[in-house]
Amino acid sequence: MANPQTQPPHVVIVGGGIAGLAAAHRLQELSREREIPLRFTVLEASGRVGGTLGTEQRDGFLLELGPDSFISEKPWALALCRRIGLEPELIGTRDEHRATFVVHNGKLELLPEGFMLLAPTKFGPLLRSRLFSWSGKLRMALDLVLPRGPQQDDESLGSFVRRRFGHEVLERVAQPLIGGIYTADPDSLSLAATMPRFLQMEREHRSVIAAMWKAARHRPQEAKSASGARWSLFVTLRNGMQTLVDTLTARLSLGQIRQHCAVSHIERADDGQWRVTCLDGSTLAADGVILATPTFQTAPLLRRLDPQLAAHLDTIQYSSAATVNLAFRRDQIPHPLNGFGFVVPDIEHRKIIACSFSSVKYAGRAPEGYALVRAFVGGSLQAELFNLDDAEMEQAVRQELATFLGIQAAPLFTHIARYPRSMPQYRVGHLRLVETMEKQVARFPGLALAGNAYRGVGIADCVRGGEAAAELVLTQVVAL
Numbered sequence: 001m002a003n004p005q006t007q008p009p010h011v012v013i014v015g016g017g018i019a020g021l022a023a024a025h026r027l028q029e030l031s032r033e034r035e036i037p038l039r040f041t042v043l044e045a046s047g048r049v050g051g052t053l054g055t056e057q058r059d060g061f062l063l064e065l066g067p068d069s070f071i072s073e074k075p076w077a078l079a080l081c082r083r084i085g086l087e088p089e090l091i092g093t094r095d096e097h098r099a100t101f102v103v104h105n106g107k108l109e110l111l112p113e114g115f116m117l118l119a120p121t122k123f124g125p126l127l128r129s130r131l132f133s134w135s136g137k138l139r140m141a142l143d144l145v146l147p148r149g150p151q152q153d154d155e156s157l158g159s160f161v162r163r164r165f166g167h168e169v170l171e172r173v174a175q176p177l178i179g180g181i182y183t184a185d186p187d188s189l190s191l192a193a194t195m196p197r198f199l200q201m202e203r204e205h206r207s208v209i210a211a212m213w214k215a216a217r218h219r220p221q222e223a224k225s226a227s228g229a230r231w232s233l234f235v236t237l238r239n240g241m242q243t244l245v246d247t248l249t250a251r252l253s254l255g256q257i258r259q260h261c262a263v264s265h266i267e268r269a270d271d272g273q274w275r276v277t278c279l280d281g282s283t284l285a286a287d288g289v290i291l292a293t294p295t296f297q298t299a300p301l302l303r304r305l306d307p308q309l310a311a312h313l314d315t316i317q318y319s320s321a322a323t324v325n326l327a328f329r330r331d332q333i334p335h336p337l338n339g340f341g342f343v344v345p346d347i348e349h350r351k352i353i354a355c356s357f358s359s360v361k362y363a364g365r366a367p368e369g370y371a372l373v374r375a376f377v378g379g380s381l382q383a384e385l386f387n388l389d390d391a392e393m394e395q396a397v398r399q400e401l402a403t404f405l406g407i408q409a410a411p412l413f414t415h416i417a418r419y420p421r422s423m424p425q426y427r428v429g430h431l432r433l434v435e436t437m438e439k440q441v442a443r444f445p446g447l448a449l450a451g452n453a454y455r456g457v458g459i460a461d462c463v464r465g466g467e468a469a470a471e472l473v474l475t476q477v478v479a480l
């Protein structure tokens with residue numbers, strides 16, 4: 001506990017990804033709002049903060065290495081941007097080009113208009129679509145008459161989609177779209193932890209399609225009051241996601257960030273004071289600790305303190321993914337690029353899992369007359385492709401771009417970014433596991449976990465998790 005005569009309470013945040021930075025920023029905000037004196041230190045193992053977020057500028061192109069946007073429906077990242085003065089920098093998708101293609105039998109087919117992740121909301125475009133067979137379309141429509149499934153806590157995405165809409169929807173759309181977001185196998189992915197609203201729709205309305213029609217009818221009124229109403233579903237920053245990291249970092253005046261400081265373990269003394277030890281042997285005393293690291297890093301930090309909690313953390317598996325940015329002259333790409341990109345179902349057995357037409361999706365990503373595309377490689381279903389060396393990976397991606405977009409020319413440049421063990425796999429029962437871990441952590445006042453392993457992998461969820469950890473720890477530190 002800090003001596004009130006000398007030092008204000010000190011909170012150590014381990015991990016300088018977006019969750020850790022959001023936690024630090026929220027601590028600072030709360031300290032000022034509630035007039036509670038406070039210091040914090042962010043300890044980051046690598047030589048830069050931001051974790052998976054990163055943007056590079058090259059020859060007039062703007063390359064997103066990790067995430068290229070965040071969702072506006074979940075308000076936390078958008079709200080943070082507003083609070084740190086980034087609202088004028090926010091840009092939405094260029095919705096006049098909004099369309100997604102799906103690879104089917106080796107060719108790009110349009111995802112029918114109105115198809116919402118795993119269910120159709122418009123029958124006209126669905127009937128005309130070549131993405132599904134007639135029997136597949138009829139099977140999808142069965143959702144309208146099928147009874148509710150058995151009452152259960154959780155179910156895999158694969159099982160849910162198969163029983164409500166049939167295997168074609170699962171293999172051709174749900175797997176590449178949702179599996180793509182989570183880089184996961186839909187047959188082990190928890191529906192409750194990833195797409196709870198579909199589970200809720202079935203519980204409340206029986207038919208998911210009917211529930212979506214109903215929601216669509218109410219949307220105009222809701223949109224007026226929703227915080228994201230001004231925005232497209234996905235938003236980004238004019239100069240890239242790095243702006244969020246740089247702006248947050250620049251505003252953290254109540255504390256400091258230490259890079260090249262990998263934490264090896266944490267201990268708690270009988271008086272509740274924490275001791276955080278780094279790999280270089282240095283130690284920091286703290287009144288509170290927020291661990292915003294991936295669970296395979298968090299587990300060893302806590303092993304001495306609570307081996308059972310560490311064992312639970314160890315059960316969360318991660319997949320790896322790489323992004324491959326390729327710059328072209330526009331006239332080198334025969335395809336009209338009339339969409340935001342395409343996804344590749346696993347059943348197609350190709351070497352990429354998705355490709356974004358980055359310079360179509362957002363303004364300012366390529367100079368006039370040029371185009372930027374970005375492919376994703378790896379994930380849990382194609383883990384071996386993540387291990388290709390750079391030359392092999394570029395070659396594999398170029399082969400796929402030749403097939404689907406007709407690009408024969410060499411790119412002006414290619415940039416490969418690798419994210420090993422970056423995407424936690426939310427397996428069936430994930431939420432129960434998280435609740436158990438939260439109860440275990442609650443036994444140690446002043447300690448909190450944050451990051452993409454727990455209640456959402458997206459940036460908005462990571463911001464929420466970091467901010468919630470800050471609020472919890474501050475309350476407990478003040479109460480100590």
Ligand SMILES: Cc1cc2nc3c(=O)[nH]c(=O)nc-3n(C[C@H](O)[C@H](O)[C@H](O)COP(=O)(O)OP(=O)(O)OC[C@H]3O[C@@H](n4cnc5c(N)ncnc54)[C@H](O)[C@@H]3O)c2cc1C
Nearest residue numbers: 015017018019045051052067068262263297451452458459
């Ligand atoms: C390729 C890719 C694309 C994505 N696209 C999107 C997208 O478009 N939109 C979206 O919303 N989400 C997207 N995501 C997901 C999202 O970016 C991540 O889930 C999120 O950024 C994770 O943030 P985090 O703070 O939890 O973890 P990280 O970003 O992993 O940060 C953890 C930090 O902890 C540090 N660390 C680890 N161990 C220690 C230690 N012992 N001591 C000190 N520091 C340590 C690490 O160096 C790292 O900086 C994407 C993810 C990937 C991989």
